[in-house]
Amino acid sequence: MQAEQVEVSSFLSQYQPFDELPEEARDALAQSIEIAYFRAGSQILNFRDPIKDLYVVRSGSVEVFHRNGELHNRLAEGGIFGQMGVLMNGSVRFPVKALDDTLVYCIPDELFKQYFAEYDAFGDYFETDEAEVLRGTVSRSVESSDLSTVQAKTILARRPVIASPEMTVQQAAKRMGEEDVSFILVCSSHSEPESGQSKLKGILTDQHLRQRIVADGLPLTTPISDVMTQEFEVLDSNAYMFEAMLTMLRFNQPQLPLMHRDEPIGALTLLDILRHESQSSLLFVKGIFAQQSIKDLVRYSKQLPAVYVRMVNEDANSHMVGSAMAVIGRSFKQHLLSLAEEKLGKPPVPYCFLALGSMARDEQLLVTDQDNALLLDDAYDPREHEAYFEQLAKFVCDGLAACGYTYCSGDIMATNPQWRKTFTQWQECFADWIDNPEPQALLNSSIFFDLDGVWGETKLADILKIFIAQRAKKTPRFLASLARNALSRTPPLGFFKNFVMEPDGRHGKSINLKRRGTAPLSDVIRVHALAVGSDAQNSFERLDDINEAGLLPQGKGRELSDALEYISMVRIRHQAYDVEHNESPDNAINPMHLSTFEKRNLREAFQVLDNAQQFLKYRYHSQSAFK
Amino acid sequence: MSKHMSAVPSPLNWPGYYAQQLKTCKDSRLKAFFEAGLVAPDTPLNEVPFVALDFETTGLNPKDHGIVSVGIVPFTLSRIRCKQASHFIVNPRQTLLPKSITFHGITHSDVQAAPDLEDVLHDFLPKLANQVVVVHYRQIEREFLNLALMARIQEQLFFPVIDTMTLEEHILKKQRTMFERLIGQKPNQSLRLPDIRERYGLPRYHLHHAMTDALATAEVLQAQVAYHFDGQTPISELWC
Numbered sequence: 001m002q003a004e005q006v007e008v009s010s011f012l013s014q015y016q017p018f019d020e021l022p023e024e025a026r027d028a029l030a031q032s033i034e035i036a037y038f039r040a041g042s043q044i045l046n047f048r049d050p051i052k053d054l055y056v057v058r059s060g061s062v063e064v065f066h067r068n069g070e071l072h073n074r075l076a077e078g079g080i081f082g083q084m085g086v087l088m089n090g091s092v093r094f095p096v097k098a099l100d101d102t103l104v105y106c107i108p109d110e111l112f113k114q115y116f117a118e119y120d121a122f123g124d125y126f127e128t129d130e131a132e133v134l135r136g137t138v139s140r141s142v143e144s145s146d147l148s149t150v151q152a153k154t155i156l157a158r159r160p161v162i163a164s165p166e167m168t169v170q171q172a173a174k175r176m177g178e179e180d181v182s183f184i185l186v187c188s189s190h191s192e193p194e195s196g197q198s199k200l201k202g203i204l205t206d207q208h209l210r211q212r213i214v215a216d217g218l219p220l221t222t223p224i225s226d227v228m229t230q231e232f233e234v235l236d237s238n239a240y241m242f243e244a245m246l247t248m249l250r251f252n253q254p255q256l257p258l259m260h261r262d263e264p265i266g267a268l269t270l271l272d273i274l275r276h277e278s279q280s281s282l283l284f285v286k287g288i289f290a291q292q293s294i295k296d297l298v299r300y301s302k303q304l305p306a307v308y309v310r311m312v313n314e315d316a317n318s319h320m321v322g323s324a325m326a327v328i329g330r331s332f333k334q335h336l337l338s339l340a341e342e343k344l345g346k347p348p349v350p351y352c353f354l355a356l357g358s359m360a361r362d363e364q365l366l367v368t369d370q371d372n373a374l375l376l377d378d379a380y381d382p383r384e385h386e387a388y389f390e391q392l393a394k395f396v397c398d399g400l401a402a403c404g405y406t407y408c409s410g411d412i413m414a415t416n417p418q419w420r421k422t423f424t425q426w427q428e429c430f431a432d433w434i435d436n437p438e439p440q441a442l443l444n445s446s447i448f449f450d451l452d453g454v455w456g457e458t459k460l461a462d463i464l465k466i467f468i469a470q471r472a473k474k475t476p477r478f479l480a481s482l483a484r485n486a487l488s489r490t491p492p493l494g495f496f497k498n499f500v501m502e503p504d505g506r507h508g509k510s511i512n513l514k515r516r517g518t519a520p521l522s523d524v525i526r527v528h529a530l531a532v533g534s535d536a537q538n539s540f541e542r543l544d545d546i547n548e549a550g551l552l553p554q555g556k557g558r559e560l561s562d563a564l565e566y567i568s569m570v571r572i573r574h575q576a577y578d579v580e581h582n583e584s585p586d587n588a589i590n591p592m593h594l595s596t597f598e599k600r601n602l603r604e605a606f607q608v609l610d611n612a613q614q615f616l617k618y619r620y621h622s623q624s625a626f627k
Numbered sequence: 628m629s630k631h632m633s634a635v636p637s638p639l640n641w642p643g644y645y646a647q648q649l650k651t652c653k654d655s656r657l658k659a660f661f662e663a664g665l666v667a668p669d670t671p672l673n674e675v676p677f678v679a680l681d682f683e684t685t686g687l688n689p690k691d692h693g694i695v696s697v698g699i700v701p702f703t704l705s706r707i708r709c710k711q712a713s714h715f716i717v718n719p720r721q722t723l724l725p726k727s728i729t730f731h732g733i734t735h736s737d738v739q740a741a742p743d744l745e746d747v748l749h750d751f752l753p754k755l756a757n758q759v760v761v762v763h764y765r766q767i768e769r770e771f772l773n774l775a776l777m778a779r780i781q782e783q784l785f786f787p788v789i790d791t792m793t794l795e796e797h798i799l800k801k802q803r804t805m806f807e808r809l810i811g812q813k814p815n816q817s818l819r820l821p822d823i824r825e826r827y828g829l830p831r832y833h834l835h836h837a838m839t840d841a842l843a844t845a846e847v848l849q850a851q852v853a854y855h856f857d858g859q860t861p862i863s864e865l866w867c
Contacts, residue, residue: 005842006836007839030709039853059828103830
């Protein structure tokens with residue numbers, strides 16, 4: 001005999017997806033549940049433990065974590081957890097902890113699966129949620145695709161093949177043949193602990209043997225140190241997949257050695273990653289370069305929103321999403337530039353195409369306009385060369401616009417002759433901005449202080465970055481002006497810490513997460529970064545430099561990065577949601593649509609911004625008094 | 628020992644009582660109950676099979692009033708099992724007063740159609756056998772059941788219970804400050820079920836349905852142990 005559970009049933013009827021169930025089904029469910037109490041702070045589910053129930057929060061609240069310990073979500077009354085574990089054959093995927101004293105209802109997995117199959121509306125709830133990601137993951141041959149939690153070394157195909165620099169190319173070629181590898185890592189046999197230098201001296205590839213030995217007719221006795229690549233990136237052996245991927249893409253480096261202290265434990269190849277991640281943003285980037293014409297490229301760019309949504313659903317953090325989108329944007333530019341050079345011929349003088357703003361900061365999202373400029377070699381002569389670069393700029397900017405990167409409303413684009421300057425002119429321009437800070441002029445030019453070379457002589461861009469960092473650091477007046485500008489956009493909090501909404505055309509009233517959140521946060525971080533002489537562009541990397549310099553009071557750096565991460569993630573998820581619901585993504589949200597937790601966290605994050613702006617006022621105001 | 632501590636009844640010798648009853652009782656259903664035995668007194672709380680029990684009655688005096696419904700919810704400290712829960716409506720043999728109807732919502736026609744408690748004993752008693760019964764305010768459940776059986780089969784029935792109300796009273800006493808203890812001040816927090824639940828962050832329920840009340844009591848014991856006891860504590864330290 002089973003007894004009716006009035007309390008349980010009436011509770012369930014208030015929450016999705018149980019409200020979708022027929023009443024008898026819901027009552028049957030209520031009669032089959034188990035109940036458990038967890039005091040605040042106690043662990044409810046441990047990673048990989050067996051799981052036999054779907055959990056519903058009856059009262060209290062819980063925190064759901066990624067297996068790497070990062071907070072994934074907070075759930076209050078009516079929140080559901082454990083579905084991934086139950087659907088993934090019974091082991092816990094996301095550990096869960098009680099945040100308050102918490103009572104949970106446990107729905108037996110058999111019944112859950114039965115209802116999942118039987119009642120469409122009930123099943124759909126889980127489909128649109130994580131089950132979709134889940135199915136995507138399972139259908140791939142690899143067990144896990146979680147880029148943020150898989151370490152690069154775990155997918156290394158083999159131990160490295162190592163040669164010494166004195167070895168001849170013939171010996172090396174023989175070795176590579178025996179080992180059946182296409183490259184070899186070159187290491188000095190003796191370690192040099194006093195120099196702190198790595199043992200790894202170079203990489204020798206098939207390509208080097210073809211191009212530098214066979215094609216140039218060098219003797220087979222040439223030592224490999226003469227032909228190997230000596231400039232390359234390496235990563236620590238603890239690096240995660242996404243870092244490795246981005247490094248390889250960014251530096252266009254097909255082999256990436258992973259180092260344990262000063263020794264290579266192996267080298268990752270694009271093939272390793274491709275094998276691991278056949279569906280990823282990496283593949284999308286490769287696809288960009290395969291497009292033969294602008295028309296193809298434009299058609300291809302239509303897939304970008306889907307790639308973005310997939311990335312968000314795979315639980316990428318804001319740094320990963322931001323840098324992946326920036327790599328993608330950069331790739332569009334690079335490919336457009338190579339198409340332009342194909343059409344217009346080789347450039348008459350060397351140049352570097354500059355990305356500005358969010359792309360330079362590796363913080364690009366879906367809704368973004370193009371901000372770019374041209375840095376020309378000092379040999380540039382406008383009478384002879386202007387026509388070429390005008391056409392090149394037009395080709396690229398039009399192409400970008402067609403691919404969804406709208407024109408910059410402030411006309412900060414390479415098509416504007418004002419933003420095509422030689423290296424010396426750029427130096428003078430920055431020197432003038434820094435030495436004679438005019439608030440209004442600075443407001444318009446702050447975007448130039450996030451700068452990155454995308455194509456061509458990128459070394460010139462790097463030198464320019466260092467020039468800016470060194471000069472800004474020494475100029476308190478400039479920092480004070482920049483700080484004053486960084487106060488112009490305040491967080492949307494009222495006197496009683498309530499949300500202050502602004503009218504906007506499409507939504508009625510809303511909060512603009514970019515204008516009122518991430519942008520002013522980046523502004524604050526930029527001021528501090530320039531004050532400590534950092535030439536990093538990414539806000540999180542800038543914060544690392546700022547923390548290292550000890551500029552901020554204890555713990556404040558961490559707060560800023562948490563706040564930036566949180567607001568960015570709300571913005572990112574909001575855009576992904578819009579894409580999934582066939583709406584055009586934007587930065588405006590209505591707090592009414594957020595859960596209690598999201599509201600609380602968002603309010604806290606805005607409060608951090610507010611405090612940071614107060615600190616900025618005091619910190620750089622007092623310095624400017626010495627001018 | 629202070630006056631307040633003496634309010635706690637010293638636990639009976641339950642194994643001795645069970646052995647005695649098994650020998651002397653005549654009713655086969657009671658015999659079966661005592662034969663099933665007692666949860667061993669040294670069983671740690673973590674391993675004890677509990678069953679929460681609640682009666683709705685026609686009034687508060689066991690001599691004049693009777694039982695109209697019974698809620699039974701088996702559980703352990705880790706899980707409350709609704710699937711094995713049961714609810715009986717029984718005919719109280721006493722008049723149903725309008726005042727009590729407003730409490731539990733069980734009406735004259737409900738009880739007229741219901742069996743007498745004696746007719747469900749064979750179903751009811753096995754659900755309590757060899758389990759530790761948990762109630763909120765033991766006087767009600769213990770007295771009403773005992774008197775109901777005396778009236779029907781002229782035999783007595785007692786068993787050890789965990790009383791979440793007594794437990795809470797102890798917990799509150801322990802939490803008094805040194806000063807409050809010195810002046811002998813009693814804890815002034817409420818021992819009503821809804822108030823206790825609120826202190827442990829448990830949700831508000833619509834009480835006075837035997838099933839819901841039993842459930843609410845089971846949750847309270849889970850919370851009390853989570854906060855104030857070690858799961859290794861032997862059950863005999865808490866029952867009375």
